[in-house]
Amino acid sequence: MSRPVALVTGSAKRIGAQIARTLHAAGYDLALHYRHSRAEMEALAAELETARPGSTLIVQADLGEFDRLPEMIARTVGHFGRLDALVNNASGFTPTPIGQATPQQWDTLFASNARAPLFLAQAAAPHLAVHGGAIVNMVDIYAERPLAGHTMYCMAKAALLMATRSLALELGPQVRVNAVAPGAILWPHDATAEDPAAAAHGSQTPPTTADQAEKLARTPLQRTGTPAEVAEAVRWLLQDAGYCTGQVVHVDGGRMLAG
Template sequence: MSNESDPKPRGERPVALVTGAAKRIGASIARTLHAAGYDLALHCRRSLEEAHALAAELERQRAGSARVLQAELTDTAALARLVAEAVAGFGRLDALVNNASTYYATPFAQATAQQWDDLLGANARAPFFLCQAAAPHLRARRGAVVNIADIYAERPLPGYPLYSISKAAVVMLTKALAVELGPEVRVNAIAPGNMLWSTNAVKAETEATVRERTALARQGSPQDVADAVLFLLRDARYSSGVVLPTDGGRLLHI
């Protein structure tokens, strides 16, 4: 698709930086924002091949609309550079979606300080310092942040205490930064339920347990998260500090 057919020329379109954008939920978020008219800085850590394939797909739809940026989010020094590269590539930054997340079991008796640093670093410290780096640019555009929390920030997932703690930190980060960055910047979060199949038996993994533990009696999808992200970025103009459960009613039965 050429620029002549775009609703807005490059430079006038809103720009979003999406972390962990190469695949799964992050890729769904990227495609949904792109379809809504956003240009995208697509962050990845290791999934360069997938990120470049996604960028190429989006570029075919609208030239000059996607760039791939690679960074290790646990390296705090890399975060300001990531934001600077996004702004340099597009000339503006209107939205930050902190989607990237680290997830693995840490049974309490075996949990280590290294695991604490890894999970809290990736899931809570990185979003905080990305917001710090992005804040001047977001303020200039009266932009918005969406963080991806989890329903297990509210009710811990057995065997995953550090992950649950890290996502609880994301919830408070969202509320604290809504105060710190307002009134120019809105900061909200999504608390997804089970969107992708996994091997964790505690979560709703079979059709039977989905029906039993979820009010809507069905599995969610990455698109459900992506739709919620777009809503919070574009449409929820009088919402800040909100954590939106996107779980099909799972919290009612967890």
């Protein structure tokens, strides 16, 4: 029997790469999507191929280009012959202060954070249904609690959270749809980071020690999380959470409780 197959968007580095490693270790073959991070993507694929030859497919795409979305699903199914899981991890992030926000920023933020996950899910659904598959969307604390200066990002992530719940209704019982909301996992160091951890602190530049201390002071567990903890939540939702759909798992040390 062929192994289960997962497509992970934004999987070249940071949390996306850890999700890929965790799912690969759990027995999945992987379609690994990236946009710009070619060197990191090739290194990750080589690492996984060393562990299990023939287990990866690299897919490059700008998720803002609509036609690439069904094409990514078709390439994955054409290569592996099946699709069991979709992880919508890729995420765009930029501040949009009111008074300076532009329609182009709206289009860019909604394309990566809401439109692409929805249309990837739509294209993937018939294939996922064959094997009782699942979707995990990466959302954010700011999908539920607004962040000043980032209205459009918050709106886009809120749309993805609602898409998670709505898709759970539409695609059940064959396909389960859930979300993971990371908290303080990795301090941002890169304005082009493609995963929610970079946005989870409200800045595209590294926070100061005081900023870090203030954020951790509002986290009941008083520490940052790890990419491995987020990736394990994704794996659990895909493999073990058979009676969960439409749910958001907050891997945030309790940050949602503290405001």
